[in-house]
Amino acid sequence: MPNRVRKQNSSATENNVLSRPRPKADSKLNILRGRHLSEYPWLVHGFSTRSNGFSRAYGGNALNLGFTKEDSKAAVERNRAVFLAELESASDHGRTARSSASTKSPGLSPLITLRQIHSDIIHFVDSPPESQLAGDGLITATPGLLLGIQAADCLPIMLVDAKQRAIGVFHAGWRGTLKRIVEKGVGEMHRRFRSRPRDLKAAIGPAVHGCCYEVGREVREKFESQFSYAAKLFREVEDRDPVRDKYPMLFLTARPPGHGVLPKKIFLDLVEANRQQLLSVGVLAKNIEASPLCTQCRPDLLFSYRAEKGKTGRMMGVVGIRA
Ligand SMILES: [Zn+2]
Numbered sequence: 001m002p003n004r005v006r007k008q009n010s011s012a013t014e015n016n017v018l019s020r021p022r023p024k025a026d027s028k029l030n031i032l033r034g035r036h037l038s039e040y041p042w043l044v045h046g047f048s049t050r051s052n053g054f055s056r057a058y059g060g061n062a063l064n065l066g067f068t069k070e071d072s073k074a075a076v077e078r079n080r081a082v083f084l085a086e087l088e089s090a091s092d093h094g095r096t097a098r099s100s101a102s103t104k105s106p107g108l109s110p111l112i113t114l115r116q117i118h119s120d121i122i123h124f125v126d127s128p129p130e131s132q133l134a135g136d137g138l139i140t141a142t143p144g145l146l147l148g149i150q151a152a153d154c155l156p157i158m159l160v161d162a163k164q165r166a167i168g169v170f171h172a173g174w175r176g177t178l179k180r181i182v183e184k185g186v187g188e189m190h191r192r193f194r195s196r197p198r199d200l201k202a203a204i205g206p207a208v209h210g211c212c213y214e215v216g217r218e219v220r221e222k223f224e225s226q227f228s229y230a231a232k233l234f235r236e237v238e239d240r241d242p243v244r245d246k247y248p249m250l251f252l253t254a255r256p257p258g259h260g261v262l263p264k265k266i267f268l269d270l271v272e273a274n275r276q277q278l279l280s281v282g283v284l285a286k287n288i289e290a291s292p293l294c295t296q297c298r299p300d301l302l303f304s305y306r307a308e309k310g311k312t313g314r315m316m317g318v319v320g321i322r323a
Helices: 002-015 073-090 097-102 174-178 181-193 217-226 242-246 248-254 270-280
Strands: 043-048 051-055 122-124 137-140 146-151 155-161 166-172 200-204 234-238 264-268 288-290 315-321
Touching: 043 073, 043 155, 051 073, 073 315, 122 181, 137 146, 137 181, 146 155, 146 166, 155 181, 155 270, 155 315, 166 174, 166 181, 166 315, 174 181, 174 217, 174 270, 181 200, 181 270, 200 270, 217 264, 270 288
Parallel strands: 122 137, 200 288
Antiparallel strands: 043 315, 137 166, 146 315, 155 166, 155 200, 234 264
């Protein structure tokens, strides 16, 4: 089974921009960008990766963008400043020399983040809030604001409506996915900006994938009670035990018939779950792009809460409309 997953990933990798972090010649940062979203010169966007920052708390020089308890505030602030500067100067492919000369003076746009609480709460913003908002989604049509979602396994998801020039960013772990955060995000963008689902482009950043995301049976049951397509989101594999593998007869003879079944491990494909939600509300399949990179498979490139047992930094997905 892992072979199938890996094979899919590798073929997707070849033509998926979100898998190829390529630093500019004058930058050390590796930023992942969506192919669709890169077409819009008025849009700033990117998903951070972990290398080449100022944090020392997570090995090497890490680009931790979250105020975690292990890291120093100064390091995170420096990381955020270089990441945002790089995003604002480099998101554009068409606007090169002219814009880099003319965009120096305005300085960085304000970054709006959330106290993320695994909810389905989505905030509309048209100016920087006075205090930090709690929730898991941000939408705006106001130029000059950067919207950021932090993640280290959960999905950061961007939605962009080029027709109405409106954007959104969402945080979806299993709880937020169960609460249909991204589905609701599409609905909120329609309500606020008249965005039509078929005009939306979606970019799903690096996150823990179905190859690694083991969940309990209760999570499967919750999804089954909510989604008609739940069965295709889960994969069950026998929990291989080296002793059992080596001495199968021992276990076959020691148990009465019907009791020799090995325990199952359950894996959830959260990327597919969110893709299904987007499709179910009318976002076109060709407009949904997902990074094939799994956080837990790639600790060299990405932060993973699970792989690093909670002691890890945060990456950020940031989207904004140029001022
Ligand atoms: Zn993985």
